[in-house]
Amino acid sequence: MIVKEVLNEEFLTLAEVKEMLTQIMEERREESDEEQVYEFRKALSHAEIFAKLSADDAKELVGKLLEFEKMKPVIAVRITDILPQSRDELRSIYAKEKFTLKEEELDAILDAVRQYL
Known part of the structure; x- marks a missing residue:
């Protein structure tokens, strides 16, 4: 994927990333039975392990x-x-x-x- 310009930038905590990735995973499960991409699973796993707060x-x-x-x-x-x-x-x-x-x-x-x- 080639990014031509950054439209918006926001700093997120690991807890916020975990919440977003969990929502995306649930939405994808409802849409289809496809297994999640390796990188997505690793990112979610990292966020779940290291996010200490809600x-x-x-x-x-x-x-x-x-x-x-x-x-x-x-x-x-x-x-x-x-x-x-x-x-x-x-x-x-x-x-x-x-x-x-x-x-x-x-x-x-x-x-x-x-x-x-």
Whole structure:
């Protein structure tokens, strides 16, 4: 498939991807008895294994994380997918950024994440 231009781009958490792939699978089962394509099955399996939250909780957590000052959407999604437990794990997510977070900021983010564990 050749893509000529990107019309829309949106960051999705693994939980949202899992929900979308599950819906697609159910729709395809209703339409025909064809077996799912290998890549589709692998993507769904990956999402089922690694998605730790429900899609609604993931969206809610991303929304809360975006309220923080130094939070970008891509980082909020990454934090939601990984659900870091310590400051070091959180620092590794911010490793490529040109700034560092203070201990208070790290703790505030970790507190927000802990509400969903």
